[in-house]
Amino acid sequence: MNNVEMIWKKRLVEYNQELRKYLRYMFNDHLLFVLIFALGGGAYTYNQWVQTLDKDFPAALIMAVCLAILVSWSPIYTFLREADAVYLLPLEQKMNQYFQKSIWISLFFQSYTLLLVLAAFMPMYVKVTGEGFSTFFKWLLLLIILKSWNLFVKWSILKNQEKEVHTIDFIVRLLLNGVLLYFLFNAAAIWISGITAIIMLGYFIYFYRIGMKKSIKWDLLISLEEQRMLLFYRLANMFTDVPKLKGRIHRRKLLDPIVNLVSYGQKQTFNFLFVRSIIRTSEYFGLIIRLTLVSIVLMIVVDSFLFSLFIALLFIYLTGFQLLPLYKRYDMKIWTSIYPISEKIKEKSFQKVVKVVLLSQSILISLGFWLRGEWTGGVICLVVSVLFSLFFSHMYLPSRTKKWKMSE
Numbered sequence: 249m250n251n252v253e254m255i256w257k258k259r260l261v262e263y264n265q266e267l268r269k270y271l272r273y274m275f276n277d278h279l280l281f282v283l284i285f286a287l288g289g290g291a292y293t294y295n296q297w298v299q300t301l302d303k304d305f306p307a308a309l310i311m312a313v314c315l316a317i318l319v320s321w322s323p324i325y326t327f328l329r330e331a332d333a334v335y336l337l338p339l340e341q342k343m344n345q346y347f348q349k350s351i352w353i354s355l356f357f358q359s360y361t362l363l364l365v366l367a368a369f370m371p372m373y374v375k376v377t378g379e380g381f382s383t384f385f386k387w388l389l390l391l392i393i394l395k396s397w398n399l400f401v402k403w404s405i406l407k408n409q410e411k412e413v414h415t416i417d418f419i420v421r422l423l424l425n426g427v428l429l430y431f432l433f434n435a436a437a438i439w440i441s442g443i444t445a446i447i448m449l450g451y452f453i454y455f456y457r458i459g460m461k462k463s464i465k466w467d468l469l470i471s472l473e474e475q476r477m478l479l480f481y482r483l484a485n486m487f488t489d490v491p492k493l494k495g496r497i498h499r500r501k502l503l504d505p506i507v508n509l510v511s512y513g514q515k516q517t518f519n520f521l522f523v524r525s526i527i528r529t530s531e532y533f534g535l536i537i538r539l540t541l542v543s544i545v546l547m548i549v550v551d552s553f554l555f556s557l558f559i560a561l562l563f564i565y566l567t568g569f570q571l572l573p574l575y576k577r578y579d580m581k582i583w584t585s586i587y588p589i590s591e592k593i594k595e596k597s598f599q600k601v602v603k604v605v606l607l608s609q610s611i612l613i614s615l616g617f618w619l620r621g622e623w624t625g626g627v628i629c630l631v632v633s634v635l636f637s638l639f640f641s642h643m644y645l646p647s648r649t650k651k652w653k654m655s656e
Contacts, residue, residue, distance in 0.1 A: 252339060256346050259327035260353065270484035289555050298371045307376040308433035311369050316426035318365060319391060320418060322398040324406070325354045328473045333466040340464055347464075351399050355392070362391045373433070390432065394425055401452050404459035409468060417455075424448050482531065517589055518578075518597035525577055526605065532574060539567050540609050547616020553625050560613045560633050568606055568640045572648060574598070595649050599641050606637035 301307070326347065328336075336343065370384050398421055405417045428444045430436075526532045543563035550556050575598050610633035617626030 252342050252346050255336075256327075256349055263325070263327055267480075270480075273484070289558055293550065293552055293555050294368075295371065298375050301372065301375050303376055303378075305372075305376050307369075307372050308430055311373060311433050312426050312430035314369070315362075315365065315391060316422055316429055318362060319394045319398050319425050320422040322358065322395060322402050323354065323472065323476050324350055324399060324403060325357065325476070326350045326469050326473050328466070328470045330470055330474075333470060337466060343464070347403065351403055354399055355396055358395060359392055362395060363388060366391060377435075394428070397448060397452060398425070401455055404452075404455040406468060406472075407459045407462040407465060409465050420451070424451065517587060518594045519601060521578060522574060522597060522601040525574060526571075526601070532571065535570055536567060536605060536609070539563050540612050543609075543613050544616045544619075547613060547629075548620050553622075556617065556625070557629055557632060560610075560616075560629050561636050563613065564606055564609055564633055564636055565640065567609055568602055568637075568644070571602055571605065572645075574602075575649060595646070598649070599645050602645060603637060603641035606640060607634060610634050610637050 324347075327350070366384065366388055370381060373379065373383075374381055401417070401421060405414060408414070424444065424447065428441060428448070431441045431444060526536070540563070543559060546559050547556050550559065575594075610630060613633060614626045614630040617623075617629050
């Protein structure tokens with residue numbers, strides 16, 4: 249048992265060190281500056297919107313759906329590795345305490361998200377229902393209890409290898425969580441919520457008894473843990489190079505005409521490499537598409553002109569900032585170091601490619617104004633976004649590449 253305890257403590261320490269290592273790069277001064285303004289602007293717009301709500305607004309339904317999804321999605325942080333399927337298998341009978349701690353540490357980390365989301369919903373809930381903010385702690389305690397129920401049920405379900413069982417379980421838990429939260433937020437009769445709670449208790453007991461008779465599915469747990477960490481590494485890779493992340497390469501034949509726009513010549517070498525990296529690698533292409541689509545949707549939904557303009561500049565900045573690792577993508581490749589090409593050509597190629605990406609994104613984001621019928625606002629947004637893209641490409645990027653050279 250002491251060996252199992254040591255393994256748990258070592259894995260937890262290593263996990264925290266891994267988080268801190270990448271979070272230091274993710275939450276740097278530039279991003280924190282942007283996030284402060286984004287949160288401030290978002291909070292102001294949200295507060296103005298809340299003031300327009302009346303008692304007929306379906307706040308209970310919106311909260312029940314969103315929070316039900318949040319408590320139902322309950323990954324268990326096991327910190328397992330591929331080799332554990334061999335080396336820890338003989339200790340399976342002694343691993344109960346290890347996995348119990350995994351469940352509780354998962355509850356601890358995921359409770360932070362519950363707290364933040366509930367805090368965001370409280371102004372809407374108070375405005376519509378007339379309840380006081382003191383009910384926040386009551387709802388937070390309820391959500392933590394629901395999250396605990398979901399985690400323990402999920403652990404019992406993880407002893408089943410079939411994917412269909414996991415899918416059905418998630419749907420059932422989502423419905424039970426949603427129904428219970430809706431009844432409670434809507435101040436329904438206590439006996440209705442009580443019946444739902446009894447069904448949830450019976451659901452847990454049933455799968456707990458079945459799980460006691462089954463062994464641990466090591467391959468499944470290791471696969472889920474690898475997928476969970478992969479999501480974090482993909483997020484961190486937007487801000488810094490992650491050696492453990494292997495990006496996927498896609499052919500994307502439909503976009504070959506864009507690659508063919510790069511003319512042949514020695515000075516076009518890095519233009520060719522950077523363009524291909526953006527189009528064919530999942531981390532860059534997916535990043536640009538996601539940020540562009542999200543920004544367009546926000547531009548359509550948000551009514552405030554100034555806040556919409558801020559959103560446009562914010563997403564252009566985020567796109568450009570997260571393209572920075574592209575500059576060093578080929579630094580460790582031997583064949584690029586023997587090219588008879590100066591560093592200045594590489595810098596100009598990088599600036600040009602980033603500039604084209606940001607200018608294209610500026611045009612697409614401005615469509616959000618035009619789709620909601622604000623032609624003048626769309627023109628202003630386009631002009632401001634283009635100017636910001638040019639500033640980012642010709643002023644900010646050279647300063648960053650200069651710092652990289654000095655650090656080397």
